[in-house]
Amino acid sequence: MTQTENPLFDMAGRLFSDLCQPKDLADAGTGQWPDAAWSAVEAAGLPGALIPEDAGGFGASPVEAFSVLRAAGEHALPLPLGETMLAGLLLAKAGIAIPSGPISVPSTDQPALKLKRSDGRWTLAGSLRHVPWGRHVKTVVAVADFEERPYVVLISTNGMAPDCADNVAREPRDSFTIDVALKDSEIALSEFSRLDLRAIGAAMRTQQIAGALSRVTAMSVRYAQERVQFGRPIGKFQTIQQSLAVLATQTAAANAAADLAAEAVTEAGVETLAIGCAKVRCGEAASLGSAIAHQIHGAFGFTHEHSLHFYTRRLLSWRDEFGNETEWSTRIGQAAIEGGPDRLWYGITDIGASR
Amino acid sequence: MNRFPFAPPPRSPEAEELRREVRDFLKTELAGTTALQRAESWNGWSAEFSAKMGERGWIGMTWPKRYGGHERSALERYVVLEEMLAHGAPVSAHWIADRQSGPLLLRSGTEQQRLEILPRIAAGTCFVCIGLSEPDVGSDLASARTRAVSVDGGYRVNGTKIWTTNGHRSHYMVLFCRTGDGGERHQGLSQFLVDMKTPGVEVRPIIALTGEHHFNEVVFTDVFLPADSAIGKIGEGWQQVTSELANERSGPERFLSSFELLVEMVRSLGNSPSDHAKATVGRLGAHIVTLRRMSRSVAGMLQAGSDPTLQAAIVKDLGAVLEQEVPEIARLLLGAEPTSSSTTDFSAVLAYTTLHAPSFSLRGGAREILRGIIARGLGLR
Numbered sequence A: 001m002t003q004t005e006n007p008l009f010d011m012a013g014r015l016f017s018d019l020c021q022p023k024d025l026a027d028a029g030t031g032q033w034p035d036a037a038w039s040a041v042e043a044a045g046l047p048g049a050l051i052p053e054d055a056g057g058f059g060a061s062p063v064e065a066f067s068v069l070r071a072a073g074e075h076a077l078p079l080p081l082g083e084t085m086l087a088g089l090l091l092a093k094a095g096i097a098i099p100s101g102p103i104s105v106p107s108t109d110q111p112a113l114k115l116k117r118s119d120g121r122w123t124l125a126g127s128l129r130h131v132p133w134g135r136h137v138k139t140v141v142a143v144a145d146f147e148e149r150p151y152v153v154l155i156s157t158n159g160m161a162p163d164c165a166d167n168v169a170r171e172p173r174d175s176f177t178i179d180v181a182l183k184d185s186e187i188a189l190s191e192f193s194r195l196d197l198r199a200i201g202a203a204m205r206t207q208q209i210a211g212a213l214s215r216v217t218a219m220s221v222r223y224a225q226e227r228v229q230f231g232r233p234i235g236k237f238q239t240i241q242q243s244l245a246v247l248a249t250q251t252a253a254a255n256a257a258a259d260l261a262a263e264a265v266t267e268a269g270v271e272t273l274a275i276g277c278a279k280v281r282c283g284e285a286a287s288l289g290s291a292i293a294h295q296i297h298g299a300f301g302f303t304h305e306h307s308l309h310f311y312t313r314r315l316l317s318w319r320d321e322f323g324n325e326t327e328w329s330t331r332i333g334q335a336a337i338e339g340g341p342d343r344l345w346y347g348i349t350d351i352g353a354s355r
Numbered sequence B: 001m002n003r004f005p006f007a008p009p010p011r012s013p014e015a016e017e018l019r020r021e022v023r024d025f026l027k028t029e030l031a032g033t034t035a036l037q038r039a040e041s042w043n044g045w046s047a048e049f050s051a052k053m054g055e056r057g058w059i060g061m062t063w064p065k066r067y068g069g070h071e072r073s074a075l076e077r078y079v080v081l082e083e084m085l086a087h088g089a090p091v092s093a094h095w096i097a098d099r100q101s102g103p104l105l106l107r108s109g110t111e112q113q114r115l116e117i118l119p120r121i122a123a124g125t126c127f128v129c130i131g132l133s134e135p136d137v138g139s140d141l142a143s144a145r146t147r148a149v150s151v152d153g154g155y156r157v158n159g160t161k162i163w164t165t166n167g168h169r170s171h172y173m174v175l176f177c178r179t180g181d182g183g184e185r186h187q188g189l190s191q192f193l194v195d196m197k198t199p200g201v202e203v204r205p206i207i208a209l210t211g212e213h214h215f216n217e218v219v220f221t222d223v224f225l226p227a228d229s230a231i232g233k234i235g236e237g238w239q240q241v242t243s244e245l246a247n248e249r250s251g252p253e254r255f256l257s258s259f260e261l262l263v264e265m266v267r268s269l270g271n272s273p274s275d276h277a278k279a280t281v282g283r284l285g286a287h288i289v290t291l292r293r294m295s296r297s298v299a300g301m302l303q304a305g306s307d308p309t310l311q312a313a314i315v316k317d318l319g320a321v322l323e324q325e326v327p328e329i330a331r332l333l334l335g336a337e338p339t340s341s342s343t344t345d346f347s348a349v350l351a352y353t354t355l356h357a358p359s360f361s362l363r364g365g366a367r368e369i370l371r372g373i374i375a376r377g378l379g380l381r
């Protein structure tokens, strides 16, 4: 079974296709919260897709759960679905009750939050930066270290005034300055480190990038077959065919890398380097792929009216979130160099080999 | 929808077990080789090494036992290939026969050809070269001019093949030539198994820009080929050669040609490289990891009997881009001058890889041709 050959992927694709018509995407871009869409996604049970079965999830494997995000990327779903799935996983594993509604996770983890304990009470201070849909969610989940151990923290942001900002796709990426006391029901030791969390977030973005690249490839091929210049469809010109072939190779690589990332989140833990490789590869594919798609689409693709930008602006945003290519490749390179030249190959074959 | 899916490579515990065995073997066999020798890898010729691999059962691994094969999986074979390349083993002598000529005979050869040739290939003692290209026939293979005409008891061949890798040290050539006229461009083409010692076959060396002698011009003057040297059906050479090329295009040799340079680059960086150097190494690693997954996925497709033509073209195209990037990145990162006569591993390997790089996007199908195949897969042609 490939990542995208499963019933959950098909179901999610059909649902998102209904929810993500150009009008819906344009409305979301003006800052509106698509309430009806969220309700439909929630009714389908998708926000809980990563929650283990024994914690109340419906028992999808991580690979199947991540395929939902591949579909979300393909349709530019303007909701914090991946973030809510990720929060659900963290909370469930830590034994914290999962609140209803959308939950977000900051896509930047610097500077680190300050978690303190005094007189038996937990406090958390610092800033939650780049919180997807921060203004629309009531809860944010993060991982903070205390005495060198990671804790999952559940932060109620209800009523807090965020510092509002958007990424270039006009998806909300808000920040909060916090200094709060945490109830005992809002904190627990985490199975996942801060790096693990960053990696799972990166894995999530690789799915979305791969999905969006599949979409812009299909759109570009169709456009090249329909747009006529010099008396024939531009897709008949060899140079356009070659560009589209390059786009297709980038999309194929991004999808293979996203498969690798999805497989790297397992019951046994998170394989951060595998995900890092995937994020680097998908980030590069996003850059090259969106550039080719725009070149093919000419000036029409540069308008707000054409829907190409719903996908390309997301590609250009997602490559930077949860660690860009430099951040992850530095980590991978560090590990490779520490292993030494004669173990370089072993490091490569070890990736993905433990499963 | 993802147009060209690469199914996850199947898990194979046997293959991983085999990997350890291959690594142990290579540790002994390659002890004392220089980095430059390792960089040659699938250009490196050693009949002795090939025979040792044959003894181990690592050539013709997936073929039926009755033809000297070992009936192992495509994934096990893949492990042997990638370990050989990553360690820089001299595999050139048997590589082509193992990769494409053997499988071609298995699919289309006569029973006699299979029984006679395949066990020798699998033993690592019989080497084969490929006669596709001609002086006037490169990418446009269907316009081959070398011609075999029917004569009493067989065929008489006249024409010239070129760029024939290892033509001067192979036992056989798989010759692709014209046997008929008219009709479609792709009709009237056939393949023959030619004993290189046949009278009238003349091999002339061609020296590559690197100064090496790997490829040749092979001239056929009134060469008589017995009727039973035809491979498959006369006139169906085109169909046969296209499936042969899918085998040729997807393997790990399509993204590991510059691997030794990456190893020497990491060695030269030492223990305290800059963040920029780390990121550079990490990025190349990410590309290799992804390509390796895609290439292993193609091995899985071969194992399952599905047609990987498009996926193979994608792997080869992306692989060549990466292989050609490595020397450019290495020279800028380390600021070393590539020196062909160098005794410093890094600059010698850099010189070697720099000079070979232009061939990466030509041999086995030029970049533009592969992209044309992908465009056809997209429905554009």
Ligand SMILES: Cc1cc2nc3c(=O)[nH]c(=O)nc-3n(C[C@H](O)[C@H](O)[C@H](O)COP(=O)(O)OP(=O)(O)OC[C@H]3O[C@@H](n4cnc5c(N)ncnc54)[C@H](O)[C@@H]3O)c2cc1C
Residues within 6 Å of the ligand: B129, B130, B131, B132, B133, B137, B138, B139, B140, B162, B163, B164, B165, B166, B215, B359, B362, B363, B364, B365, B366, B367, B368, B369
């Ligand atoms: C190291 C090496 C080893 C080789 N070994 C062998 C061997 O053992 N046996 C063998 O038979 N051959 C061998 N070859 C030949 C190889 O298969 C050919 O080089 C390849 O098929 C391209 O043919 P060509 O070199 O004649 O280039 P051409 O076909 O002349 O192409 C030249 C350029 O034009 C482009 N081009 C051609 N047609 C088109 C088109 N329709 N649209 C757009 N662009 C086009 C090509 O992409 C290329 O960039 C070897 C080549 C090399 C470099």
